[in-house]
Amino acid sequence: MTIDVTPTQLLAALGVVVMLVWVWRASSRRAKAAADAARKGAHLLSLTGRVLVMAAVIVSVQWVVITHQGDVVLLLVVLGLPALFAAYTLTRALTITAWDDSPRRGGRR
Incomplete structure (x- = not known):
């Protein structure tokens, strides 16, 4: 039993394999991008929740101290x-600490 494969059939099979690899890579990139976007959204939501909880704790402690006036030092x-x-957080966020003058990869700007 012999198998006769013409060059056209060989090229067609090679084209199908290349196309399958291309589709597989594109779908894996798309899935990775979707997972990264979901992860970033979850991080933002988690950070927002923590900020709101800490703000509520600070406001409630301040409210208790202000309404039950006692020591002026404690109030301050x-x-x-x-x-x-x-002030520390805003100063760190708004201060430029280093200047990166190195060129980017690929010459992009």
């Missing part, structure tokens, strides 16, 4: 400490 600490954390 309760109002000043969150302000210090906020």
Whole structure:
């Protein structure tokens, strides 16, 4: 039993294999991009939830101290400490600490 394969059939089979590999790679890239987008959305939602919970804790502690007036030093600490954390965070976020002057890969700008 012999198998006769013409060059046309060989090229057609090779084209089918190349097309299958191309479709497989494209679908895996698309799936990876979708997973990355979902992960970024989950991180943002998680961060938002943590920020809201911490803001609620800070506001409730401040409310308790302000409504039950007692020591002025305690009042200043309760109002000043969150302000210090906020100022530190904003200063770090808005300060340029390094200038990256290296060219990007591929010459893109």
